[in-house]
């Protein structure tokens with residue numbers, strides 16, 4: 001009994017980490033910022049992971065995120081702790097995301113370079129199909145109760161960590177560069193590098209988020225392996241800063 005519960009927690013945690021790799025490398029660094037170009041094969045792997053483990057439609061995610069960069073902490077920022085408070089962003093991140101993601105005009109405006117493919121239209125944009133398949137597989141594998149528990153655990157953790165990048169990593173932590181985002185190494189470990197958010201806002205097209213000594217960005221390690229295997233091309237080898245960076249040192 002206790003072992004099964006522990007197994008369900010471990011499975012849920014591993015699924016969240018797999019989803020986090022796909023989120024940071026594919027949705028964030030590749031699609032939203034073009035910091036890295038992935039091969040068609042690796043793109044398909046990550047696209048499938050996003051479908052099965054998150055139900056996110058990539059062009060919607062990219063649109064919401066690009067709008068966040070365009071209007072960080074201004075009225076139009078989809079999820080600004082400076083405007084709404086970090087607790088509200090943390091707890092209602094999904095609702096805040098949906099306000100922009102479900103608006104076809106805004107998605108067309110911010111993700112016009114990411115059109116819906118035929119496979120998206122008939123399969124991968126159907127979130128409930130992907131999530132239903134994952135839930136059914138887990139229930140078969142772990143039994144109905146523990147399978148459902150692992151699914152719910154994964155979603156709560158994935159959504160909580162995604163919310164934390166937008167809320168906690170714009171509120172608490174170090175700001176080596178002059179922007180409102182913060183660096184939190186503990187969050188970076190749990191989100192495959194996303195917690196180094198101050199560095200990312202300073203150099204949004206950098207595929208590598210660790211920019212100071214001692215920082216670790218697991219997403220960059222994945223990209224380096226993919227590059228070595230011929231599945232990734234990096235846009236710049238050295239980070240290119242959006243504005244001349246002003247270091248807060």
Ligand SMILES: [Zn+2]
Nearest residue numbers: 068181197201
């Ligand atoms: Zn941000």
Ligand SMILES: [Zn+2]
Nearest residue numbers: 065069200204
């Ligand atoms: Zn970004």
